Amino acid sequence: MRERLAAAPNGVLEAVAAESNVSLLTVTECLPDGLRAFASGETAEAAMLDMAEWGTVTVLVHSADLVLECKGPLPRGQFGRGFYNLAGGSPIGGHIRLDRCRTVGFVRRPFMGSADSASVVFFNGDGEAMFKVFVGRDDARQLLPDQVERFEALKARLCGAPGQTA
Template identity: 45%
Template sequence: MDVTAENSADRRTRATAALGEKPDGVVEAIAANAQVTPAEILEILPEGAAVIAAKDEFAAIWTDLTTWGKVLFIVHTDDIVLEAEGTLPEGSEGHGWFNIHGDSPIGGHIKNDNCASVTFVDRAFHGRRSCSVWFMNAKGSAMFKVFVRRDENRELIGEQLQKFEALRNSYKTR
């Protein structure tokens, strides 16, 4: 076995062990514990829990997300977990950025060329079903995530969940 394959196998073994210790934990924390990337953790989730779309689908997926109503938008780095609730404004390409502006607390500029893929994640998080769309970079981390929101009873909002499932399922068959 060559070193590259051995390292890959070692990484997968560590990732599997770390996920086994806390299967419904924070993906970034599980990845850090295993010394792998969040993408490597998403890759070993049970079948159907992480559905990957090509990076070329960035704009189409974003456009669909603009119809979901208020979502939970999260940027998770080593230094901050920033959460913002709001609708996703439509975006447009310009000057090397995907620009989002509108009547929402969510706005700014996304370097969409850095997006390597988009992953639909449907898994347990601290004992409850969680559904989200992760815009992944080439380093194996989430640029940002868009979550299906919860209602006052902490249940996933039905209409958003249906939209998530329909969009995710459209990429299962590709």
């Protein structure tokens, strides 16, 4: 799998996981070192609070039956009644079982027709994605430079040195 992903890291990772009968986290761990980094799920709230300052992002939920995307600013949240509750004022809202997050992944890689993508992936204890937050794009479909800087800074803060796992 490592050789396959090194040669072609731009496909749908969920499809690779399904074909290989492994978790999405396992597939993501097989990406080349420079394309992924990981932090403990204990950093999930810190990641969410940081991303709430980024501006318009895309939140994606991918299941076997659905790929749902929503664009907007990620609202600040707070814990209550067993959920991390996102405040209003954005098309993005809801209630997340953030305590179930075991790993926060930072993935920056080519994807299909785009030159570059960057996402923060919240993995549950089964190694599946709870949801992903993608860096925003401009009208020319390029990643927003200020968000890329914030993504890289958050990754460095939560994951430590390149290639390390917190």
